[in-house]
Amino acid sequence: MSYSHALRCRECGREYPLDPIFSCEFCFGPLEVAYDYEAIAANTTRESIEAGPTTLWRYANLLPCDVDYKVDIGTGFTPLIKADRLAKAVGLDTLWVKNDTVNPTWSFKDRVVSVAIARARQFGFEAMACASTGNLANSVAAHSAAAGMDCFVFIPDDLEQGKVVGSGIYDPTLVMIEGSYDDVNRLCTEVASVRPWAFVNINVRPYYAEGSRTLGFEIAEQLGWRTPDHVVSPMASGSLYTKIWKGFQEFHKVGLIDEPKTRMSGAQAAGCSPIATAYEAGTLNFVPQKPNTIARSLAIGNPADGYYALKTMEETKGGAEMVTDDEIVEGIKLLAETEGIFAETAGGVTVACLKKMVESGHIARDEESVAVITGGGLKTIEAVADKVSEPLRIPARLEDFDSALAARDERVLTPAGA
Numbered sequence: 001m002s003y004s005h006a007l008r009c010r011e012c013g014r015e016y017p018l019d020p021i022f023s024c025e026f027c028f029g030p031l032e033v034a035y036d037y038e039a040i041a042a043n044t045t046r047e048s049i050e051a052g053p054t055t056l057w058r059y060a061n062l063l064p065c066d067v068d069y070k071v072d073i074g075t076g077f078t079p080l081i082k083a084d085r086l087a088k089a090v091g092l093d094t095l096w097v098k099n100d101t102v103n104p105t106w107s108f109k110d111r112v113v114s115v116a117i118a119r120a121r122q123f124g125f126e127a128m129a130c131a132s133t134g135n136l137a138n139s140v141a142a143h144s145a146a147a148g149m150d151c152f153v154f155i156p157d158d159l160e161q162g163k164v165v166g167s168g169i170y171d172p173t174l175v176m177i178e179g180s181y182d183d184v185n186r187l188c189t190e191v192a193s194v195r196p197w198a199f200v201n202i203n204v205r206p207y208y209a210e211g212s213r214t215l216g217f218e219i220a221e222q223l224g225w226r227t228p229d230h231v232v233s234p235m236a237s238g239s240l241y242t243k244i245w246k247g248f249q250e251f252h253k254v255g256l257i258d259e260p261k262t263r264m265s266g267a268q269a270a271g272c273s274p275i276a277t278a279y280e281a282g283t284l285n286f287v288p289q290k291p292n293t294i295a296r297s298l299a300i301g302n303p304a305d306g307y308y309a310l311k312t313m314e315e316t317k318g319g320a321e322m323v324t325d326d327e328i329v330e331g332i333k334l335l336a337e338t339e340g341i342f343a344e345t346a347g348g349v350t351v352a353c354l355k356k357m358v359e360s361g362h363i364a365r366d367e368e369s370v371a372v373i374t375g376g377g378l379k380t381i382e383a384v385a386d387k388v389s390e391p392l393r394i395p396a397r398l399e400d401f402d403s404a405l406a407a408r409d410e411r412v413l414t415p416a417g418a
Contacts (some may be wrong), residue, residue: 002063002064003035003037003040003061003062004018004034004035004036004064004065005018005035006018006033007019007021007031007032007034007206008031008033008034009024009026010029010032011024011027011029012024012026012029014026014027020120020123020125020203021203030205030304030305031206032206032209035064035250037253037254040061040062041253044061044256045256046221046256049221049256054077055072055074055075055077056075056211056214056218057070057076058076058077062250062254063210063214064206064207065115065118065122066122069122070114070118071121073143074103075110075114076103076110076111078098078101078103079098079102081099081339081341082095082096083338083339085338086335086339086351089334089338089355090334090351090355090358091355091358091359092363092365092369093365093366093368095368095369095370095371096370096371097335097339097341097371097373098218098372098373099373100372100373101341101347101373101374101375102376105142106376106379107138107139107344107374107375108212108374108375109135109138109139109375110143111215112208112209112210112211113140113200113208113211114143115211116204116208117143117144117147117200119207119208120200123198123204125197125198127144127150127152127195127196127197128144128147128151128200129151129152129154129188129191129192129197129198130188130199130200131184131202132153132155132181132184132201133156133159133300134155134159134160134163134164134166134297134379135344135375135379136200137153137155137163137166138166138379140153140200141153141168141169141170141172141174142170144172150173151173152175153167153172153174154175154177154184154187154191155176155177155184156176156179156181157176157177157178157179158296160296160380160381160382160383162381163379166379180290180291180301181291181301182288182302209239212247213244213247215240215244215372216243216244216250216251217247217251219244219370220248220251220256225256227248227261227262228262228368228369228370229263229367229368230263230264230363230368231244231245231264231370231372232350232353232354232357232371233264233267233350233372234266234267234298234349234372234374235266235267235268235275235298235303236297236299237303237304238266238303239304241264241266241305241312242308242309242312244264244372245262245264248260262316263316263317263319263367264313264316265318265320265321265353265357265362265363266309266320267320267321267322267323268298268322268349268353269293269294269295269298269322269323269324270322270324270325271291271295271299271324271325272289273322274286274287274289274303275303275306276320276322277289277322279310279320280320283310284314285307294325294328294345294380294382294383295325295328295345295346295348296380297346297374297375298345298346319357321353321356321357321360321362322353323353327356328383329383329384329387330348331347331348331350331352332347332348332383332384333384334351335347335348335351342376343373343376343377344375344376344377344380345380346373346375347374350371350372354369354371392405
């Protein structure tokens with residue numbers, strides 16, 4: 001059973017039944033799932049969670065859906081890695097990397113889709129759909145295939161090939177839109193009003209968004225039932241960033257951890273940085289932007305949760321940073337070369353912004369920090385294809401290998417122009 005009992009407007013507080021709706025009829029504010037925390041606390045312990053499955057469904061009592069409807073393809077409980085080499089490179093004493101590149105479709109979106117499709121099946125929907133910058137499309141297509149449901153995914157026409165193929169392989173109806181993600185989302189809102197489909201980030205968005213809380217749950221559990229000093233998370237719509245913080249708060253509400261004191265900071269690409277730009281300007285009112293960045297998974301110019309992300313920064317004394325495309329590539333390479341994790345462009349944004357925050361003093365050297373890495377690098381191989389070392393091409397003879405290696409070493413010792 002689920003301990004969710006209503007949808008509540010985040011602005012005026014009005015409550016609604018647990019239906020496939022996403023906005024308040026009175027003030028048009030976004031709706032969020034409300035829970036019976038006393039009942040959760042009475043039926044949930046550290047021990048009961050630890051005895052659960054090694055997926056996000058170990059937190060079933062804190063999810064807004066009945067587990068009888070779950071589609072479990074192995075999402076969640078991803079590694080929290082002590083990143084000593086990366087910590088040294090960026091100037092921190094203690095750094096952890098939350099590695100969501102190892103989810104079934106190689107991104108954190110499997111978390112939100114796992115929850116969304118369970119609730120959609122509970123509602124009786126027979127088809128899933130989404131507007132996506134790529135990762136969500138992959139996940140919705142995969143989960144729909146596993147559930148035997150029809151699937152419709154709408155994407156911008158400039159996505160990386162890895163993400164297009166990563167959706168198409170599951171045989172959904174794949175629709176490419178001429179324009180940006182914001183154009184895709186506008187069309188999907190119209191389609192959702194006339195088609196009986198569960199659009200994960202529209203009519204079932206309140207439930208979908210709750211899946212991101214499991215990142216916060218896992219970080220706290222994996223740190224030994226406590227929260228870190230600082231978290232750096234990428235931001236697109238801003239939902240993931242705010243839900244990690246909500247996860248920490250809820251664990252405290254139900255008595256699993258002490259009150260969280262974590263500072264929450266967000267990372268964006270300079271080519272699409274409405275939230276970080278508003279933070280730098282000292283305002284809670286962001287201005288939509290037209291995306292122009294290699295970090296396409298973060299290319300949402302009009303973020304639905306932008307205001308709430310800025311409020312979370314204010315509440316936690318966190319902040320935001322933005323980085324150029326060149327810095328994003330350097331961030332991808334730095335994470336790979338120090339910790340052996342190949343992240344997509346969003347991961348490069350997180351690492352590069354973390355580095356800048358340490359350099360600026362926003363994150364102190366002794367703050368125990370967690371960097372959230374949300375997707376795998378094979379999805380965005382174009383971003384780094386011309387930035388990696390050229391292979392040594394030789395005949396299959398030992399003397400040719402020795403000669404090529406010596407020539408390579410000499411080039412390293414004597415850079416061009418020296």
